[in-house]
Structures are given as C-alpha cells and as structure tokens.
Amino acid sequence: MEGFTVLSVLLCLASCHLAFAFRDVLGYLKFLCAQNVGLLDNGNFELAPKPTNLNGTVVLKPNAIPKWQTSGFVEYIKAGQKQGDMLLVVPEGFAAVRLGNEASIKQLINVTKGMYYSLTFSAARTCAQEERVNVSVAPDFGVLPIQTLYSSSGWDSYAWAFRTSYTVAEILIHNPGVEEDPACGPLIDSIAIRALYPPKPTSDNLLKNGDFEEGAYIFPNTSWGVLIPPNIEDDNSPLPAWMVESLKAVKYIDAAHFSVHTPTSYRTRRRERECYRTSG
Ligand SMILES: [Ca+2]
Numbered sequence: 001m002e003g004f005t006v007l008s009v010l011l012c013l014a015s016c017h018l019a020f021a022f023r024d025v026l027g028y029l030k031f032l033c034a035q036n037v038g039l040l041d042n043g044n045f046e047l048a049p050k051p052t053n054l055n056g057t058v059v060l061k062p063n064a065i066p067k068w069q070t071s072g073f074v075e076y077i078k079a080g081q082k083q084g085d086m087l088l089v090v091p092e093g094f095a096a097v098r099l100g101n102e103a104s105i106k107q108l109i110n111v112t113k114g115m116y117y118s119l120t121f122s123a124a125r126t127c128a129q130e131e132r133v134n135v136s137v138a139p140d141f142g143v144l145p146i147q148t149l150y151s152s153s154g155w156d157s158y159a160w161a162f163r164t165s166y167t168v169a170e171i172l173i174h175n176p177g178v179e180e181d182p183a184c185g186p187l188i189d190s191i192a193i194r195a196l197y198p199p200k201p202t203s204d205n206l207l208k209n210g211d212f213e214e215g216a217y218i219f220p221n222t223s224w225g226v227l228i229p230p231n232i233e234d235d236n237s238p239l240p241a242w243m244v245e246s247l248k249a250v251k252y253i254d255a256a257h258f259s260v261h262t263p264t265s266y267r268t269r270r271r272e273r274e275c276y277r278t279s280g
Contacts, residue, residue, distance in 0.1 A: 073100030
C-alpha cells in the first residue's frame with residue numbers, strides 16, 4: 001500500500017511538472033505571437049484570389065486577395081508574367097501585387113499599444129522612372145522612393161517604422177503616383193513586421209544601439225539586407241536611436257550573409273546575426 005502511495009505521489013509530481021512545462025511552452029508561444037515577428041497573414045500574396053475575382057491580372061473585388069483589403073487598380077501578378085516585352089519581377093515565390101495610380105492594399109493586425117514596430121516589404125518598380133510608396137499606420141506615414149535599384153535582381157527590401165496608438169494597427173501601402181498609364185506602379189511583395197525595443201545606453205557604450213543589434217526585420221532566406229530610406233521627416237526609425245540623414249539609403253544587413261563584426265558572450269543568437277553598413 002505504501003509503495004502504491006509513493007508511486008501515486010511520484011506520478012502526480014511528474015504530471016504536475018509536465019503541466020507546468022506545457023504551460024511554460026504555451027506562455028512562450030504566446031509571447032512570440034505577441035511580438036508580431038515575421039510575415040503578415042498572406043504577406044507574400046501566395047494565397048491567390050479566386051479566378052472569378054480576377055479579370056486577367058486585375059483584382060475585381062476589394063476583398064478578393066485573402067487577408068487583404070484593396071482599393072483602386074490593383075493587379076495580381078504571377079511569376080514569369082510579361083508586360084509587352086518587359087518581364088515583371090516577382091520578388092518572392094509565385095505571386096505579388098502591383099498598385100496602379102492611387103491604388104492601395106491594407107490589413108489590420110493586433111499590436112501592443114505604445115510599442116514601436118518596423119515594417120519590412122519588398123518592392124520593384126515597373127514602367128515609371130520614379131515611383132514612390134506611401135506606407136502608413138495612422139497617424140504615422142512615410143513616403144519611400146523606389147526609383148533607385150540597389151540589388152541586381154531588380155527589386156529591394158525596404159524598412160519603415162511606426163509607433164502604435166491603439167491595440168489594432170491598419171497597415172496601409174498606397175501608390176500616390178499619377179502615371180499616364182494607370183496600370184504602371186510598383187510591385188509589392190513579402191510584407192513583414194517586427195517589434196522594436198529601443199535600447200538604452202550601457203556601461204560599455206554610452207551610444208544607444210551603438211552596435212546596431214536592434215533593427216528592422218530581415219527575411220532569413222534573403223541575402224541582400226533591408227534598405228532604410230532617408231527619413232528626416234519621420235518620427236521613428238527602423239534602426240532605433242539612429243536616423244538616416246544622407247540622400248542615400250542605408251542598408252541593414254546580417255552576419256548570416258555578410259562579414260560583419262559580431263558581439264559575443266551575453267547576446268542572443270538572433271541578435272548576433274545583425275549589423276549594418278552604408279550602401280551605394
Ligand atoms: Ca510572393
């Protein structure tokens with residue numbers, strides 16, 4: 001009988017331990033989800049509209065693209081598609097969207113009120129010599145120039161930062177252009193987000209974020225980093241504590257794809273992968 005009691009106690013302790021471990025794992029997963037790290041829902045546009053909601057490439061309904069609301073002349077562009085003799089560049093995977101004159105896409109996401117976030121997205125210009133993208137989370141917005149190509153692939157990834165005023169943020173990407181051909185406009189793909197934690201000076205370094213360990217989301221399977229456009233007029237920076245004041249963008253890169261000085265010892269593996277350099 002005593003043996004049975006001891007066994008019961010041991011089983012109870014073991015199950016309690018497992019329950020606590022399970023709760024810890026759940027808590028950690030909730031913590032990760034709350035950080036909003038990674039692609040937005042269908043942020044790479046690989047979930048396609050129903051064929052009945054498309055007329056060729058043109059999206060016919062505002063909610064045709066899963067998880068997104070569109071406005072204006074929006075096209076769903078598939079890899080390998082041509083416009084005349086020009087091959088349209090799809091930055092990632094099977095598909096992307098193209099925003100015509102005054103067209104926009106938007107998505108609501110849950111966020112932590114008062115928190116800083118950085119948005120990363122890929123964009124390619126098409127017919128126009130100069131194209132711009134207006135990225136906003138009300139009341140913040142930024143107009144990012146797309147005309148300069150830094151990568152040889154015909155498109156680049158860009159970062160923009162904002163601070164939330166509510167627990168829900170509406171991510172809106174808008175083409176403010178008024179080209180002669182309303183179909184002309186930037187291609188957009190791979191929209192991701194990352195919470196930013198503005199660093200404080202340490203006893204080792206009085207500069208805030210002097211080692212550039214805190215910054216924009218970099219797609220782990222990409223090797224070209226993220227452009228941080230000049231943003232003199234913006235309140236927030238995707239590279240916390242730093243502002244880009246030159247006419248050129250700055251490229252934020254990671255140690256996984258570039259040779260950079262990486263800190264050792266107490267820093268996390270994720271943070272060890274990041275650094276930055278000037279581009280151009
Ligand atoms: Ca895609």
